[in-house]
Amino acid sequence: xxxxxxxxxxxxxxxxxxxxxxxxLSSGSDMHCYDCAQAGRHDANGIGACTRCGLFTCADxxxxxxxxxxxxxxxxxxxxxxxxxxxxxxACRTAExx
Numbered sequence: 001x002x003x004x005x006x007x008x009x010x011x012x013x014x015x016x017x018x019x020x021x022x023x024x025l026s027s028g029s030d031m032h033c034y035d036c037a038q039a040g041r042h043d044a045n046g047i048g049a050c051t052r053c054g055l056f057t058c059a060d061x062x063x064x065x066x067x068x069x070x071x072x073x074x075x076x077x078x079x080x081x082x083x084x085x086x087x088x089x090x091a092c093r094t095a096e097x098x
Contacts, residue, residue: 030045031045031046031056032044032045032046032056032058033045033046033056033057033058033060033061034046034055034056034057034089035057035058035061035089035090035091036058036060036061044058044060045058046058047059047062047087048062048087049087050062050087050088050089050092051086051087051088052088052089052092052095052096053089053091053092055089057087057089057090061089061090062087062088062089062090063087063088063089063090063093064085064086064087065085065086065087065088065093066083066084066085066086067083067084067085067086068080068083068084069083069084
């Protein structure tokens, strides 16, 4: 008798391609920039999710900012020597700056 091997399931992403009104499941990494989709451009691939609002954004609509990392060492928080990176969209960057 042959034992079946459990295969890992592929991760699927829920996307809203081309604003058709129908949600679709896809198995690829075809996330598109939200701001470009609002402007009618559906060909701009996203590079990452905004750390503030979570929307996917492309290189044109995102900013990579540096931030300090603090980790607790005992009771006193220790600040890292090297800065960390975080990705924010244009709308969240404008809101943070105001």
